[in-house]
Amino acid sequence: TDAAHPAAPPTPTVREMQAAPRQQEQRSGFADRFLSRQSKSKTYLGQEKKRVEEITVDQAMNLAKADRTARAPAPAMEREIDSVRFRDDAMAHGGGKLQAEVDPMQSVFLDGNDIFMFRRIMIGNRIYRQGFVLRTKPFLEHLADVHFTDQPMARFTELRLAVAENRANPVSARFGVPIDTARFVVDRAFPRPFSFLRATLTCETIPPSDGRATLRVMAAILSAVVLLGLLAIYQSARVVVDLSERRSRFVSSVTHELKTPLTAIRMYIEMLEQGMARTPEREADYYRVLGSETARLSRLINNVLEFSRLEKKQFRLEPVEGDFREVIDEVQRVMDAKLKKEGFELVVDRCRNPESERFRYDREVMIQVLINLMENSMKFGEDGGERRITLRVRAQEGRMMITVSDRGPGIPRRALKRVFDDFYRVEDERTRNARGTGIGLAFVKKVITLSGGAVRAVNNADGPGCTVEIALPLPPSQARDPSSRIDRR
Secondary structure: OOOOOOOOOOOOOOOHHHHHHHHHHHHHHHHHHOOOOOOHHHHOOOOOOEEEEHOOOOHHHHHHHHHHHHOOOHHHHHHHHHHHHHHHHHHHHHOOOEEEEEOOOEEEEHHHHHHHEEEEEEEOOOEEEEEEEEEEEHHHHHHHHHHHOOOOOHHEEEEEEEEEEOOOEEEEEEEEEEOOOOOOOEEEEEOOOOEEEEEEEEOOOOOOOOHHHHHHHHHHHHHHHHHHHHHHHHHHOOOHHHHHHHHHHHHHHHHHHHHHHHHHHHHHHHHHHHOOOOOHHHHHHHHHHHHHHHHHHHHHHHHHHHHHHHOOOOOOOEEEEEEEHHHHHHHHHHHHHHHHHHHHHEEEEEEOHHHHHEEEHHHHHHHHHHHHHHHHHHHOOOOOOOOOEEEEEEEEOEEEEEEEOOOOOOOOOHHOOOOOOOOOOOOOOOOOOOOOOHHHHHHHHHHHHHOOEEEEEOOOOOOEEEEEEEEEEOOHHOOHHHOOOOEEE
16 A cells, blocks of 8 residues: 555554543654654644645654554665665755645544544655544543543532534533532533533532632721722811811911001001090000000910911920919919900919918919910800809819819700811801911810810800810829818808
């Protein structure tokens, strides 16, 4: 028989089929054994056109030897002739290699549903065929054992492998769990040369994964983190916008507060220049008003400057031990004219023992704090029925308690903690017309906190009005002194 048309190779047995990987490596793997090692055998799947490969003379001799062995033993003379022919062809191409045309793999059904898979290889003017017989049943079982049986999905799915469903006697096999009612179906046809094979995977229900609980926990944590991040961004944006609005109102309020005393000072100076104060008593009154408005302007400017120093961390306390009665006397002297002008009464309630009012504090700061609290009470207590401000000083449980109470409208409950924020002002019908910059109480809280104390605002329980409580620490020796107990009168 001509070597170009060798006889069909004998059909391998089932045992030979089970040893297919080893036999394929030894006998039928042209790409693995005869062609260039750079080409992977997996690239042959799905091939539809012939390709050209470069092979060496030794590879061509091995191919010719395998082809002759499949048909009949080749005499030594024929092998020598093949060797000379291959070497001459290789020299003719210049480079010592031969050109081999490899056709795509093909499959042909034999009797008993066995399949003959082969391909044609042309070297020079000679045609060689490589192939093997595939036994379908062992092949399907092998595919299932290697790629399906040991997989987790085999516990709840069914795999159906079918060979040539369009034939009269198709071959099929089922593996896994039998499924009567399939809700999920995945069907796939394999590429050539295995186009005769179709795989169908069916499933009734998909069981929960072992990692689903962990995945849900992680998804919940991620959702919570994202939500908290969005809330934090929203809160930050809201705080920035709110602070910007309060700063804008602060600038407007400071401008108004500066303009009011300046206008009054200018008006009284003009009245004095024009001689409108015809009596010494009226002239003295004008001078008192000028002094009061000047002091008011000075306090406002000092508040703004001190607040700015606090914001820049440049404020320094200078505490010294002293009698707090000196602070109260100075506050009364400074606020006397304004109290009389506004019609307010100041009631001072002190300890029985004067020595209990001695502790370390910054005198100028405490004077400014009390003046700010009293002006705040006068500002928001103008519409109250009783114009009275009560100042109490007590030593209690290791702290010096200083309270300033008024009989005004009080503070809405929602704003009791926010009144000490920077530039914050209570906005309601009772306080809308009140003047102010929004830094008085903020300054009080900052300096008291810097002194190691605490401050809070509460509405009076026995009637209208509000009380601001200041707690300053006392030295340990004074805190244990029985003479510092509160007067319970």
